[in-house]
Amino acid sequence: MGNKWMRGWPPLAVIALCAAAWEAAVRLFAIEPYILPSPSAIVREAMQPNVWPRLEMHTLATVWRTLTGLALGVLAGTLLAAVIHLVPGARRAAAPLLVLSQTVPYIVLVPLLLIWLGFGDEPKIVLIMLVCFFPVTVAMLTGLRECDPALRGYLAMIGADRWTIFAKLELPNAVPYLFSGFRIAAAYSVTTTVAAEWFGGGSGLGYYIKLSYSGFQTGRVFAGTIIIIAFSMLMFGLAALIERLVVRWKPEAERRGGHGAGA
Amino acid sequence: MAPALEVRDVVKRYGDKEVLAGVSLTVEDGEFVSLIGPSGSGKSTLLKVIGGLEPAEQGEIRIDGRRAEGRRGLIAYMPQQASLLPWRTVAGNIELALGIAGVPRGEAKRLAREWLGRVGLADYADAWPHTLSGGMQQRVSFIRALLSPQKLMCLDEPFGALDALTRQHMQEWLLSMWEANRRAVLLVTHSIEEALLLSDRIVVLSARPASVLRELAVPFGRPRSAKLWKTPEFAELRDAIYDLLKPAAAGGSDGA
Structure with a gap:
């Protein structure tokens, strides 16, 4: 535990230092609050009785959408990877389509999804799924394929069938890869939700920020943004925590080295 | 009683390269047989054919009396890497x-x-x-x-990846384990000493394309111990096999 604090305090100190410099600069140069509010002004604004309950409500809406979209996206990405892996020839057929799906700018998808699915939660959740499935599918496909050839050879030699090799070798091998995809998806999911809320609907931090921005309530824009950042980091940490709990078999050193994006 | 393993005239090619040029060998029930040959001689290919992973162009494989070409799961297997x-x-x-x-x-x-x-x-x-x-x-x-x-155990250079000292300990350990639990074993190795210490019989393969150069019975009684290494008979047999495996005696490496 003590060790964690030792590693945790330098970034925290840097953040505190930046906030202090920000505060000092705003006061020193007497910057108007609608251009750049100081950190203390942001906190004061957020704590106002007509602001805080609304921030809470919109945060809850964003959290719920993000978690739903992320869960469905990860599920879809995992299943898709398994199907592509198990159906002979599907990998080659699907690879260009997968990449193509990512070249469509998702801003363009928003109005289309609104036309098709209305102004409720559905288009937003579908958008989050579309953004989240890709890193999961790609990472998972790599994990399913890149098993130790010695293990593959051994299992074939003792007569394991296709299903056993999938369930006992390929799937467990893919789990750490799945988590590196999951961490990226978790980070994407929050920004996607906020963007989707910006474009339509009447709830969520994206909507609230847009509203505050139109009313020159810069303090509230910052308050919403800070909550989004905190939520994103929480999601990233949550993904890392789940990974630690699930992948217990790895050597300590390898685990810290990890796959993909390490925090 | 049928032998645990019977390999008859097995021919295996990769493209137009012949790897196995009619290999025959048997392992009786409860017998320890070593397959020794220069590296790259097709020992592992033969194991894959026996294990049913690779088809053979010609020949017959019988495991416990039944035809076994292309059938998997009929052997117990210990690979070179522990593969856990x-x-x-x-x-x-x-x-x-x-x-x-x-x-x-x-x-x-x-x-x-x-x-x-x-x-x-x-x-x-x-x-x-x-x-x-x-x-x-x-x-x-x-x-x-x-x-x-399964009746037959195939060991594919099981100690090849270990350091020399551990390897020697493991050979002695395997010797005592096997003598207490006799099973039909086919051991693939390129260590002459290992083959002599452990086996009842040794099958010497030529360089690629592999054929059986010689089969010899190992005359030492059981239970054996590592002291065998120091006896003159051991040295004599080791030198004889070593001569068989010399590149000159084995001929060119390629060509049918």
């Missing part, structure tokens, strides 16, 4: 292999615990494989093969 799944405990790895071989789950659990205890690894039953040393991992890999119900 890193996400399963030591006992879990043994149980998985026994499960694939058709041993009921409860029985597999009991056998794994019992035998880990017997080879001094009781404390490691619930450990992750990476916490074990190379020699310990190979002991797990061996009992995993030993406990599999």
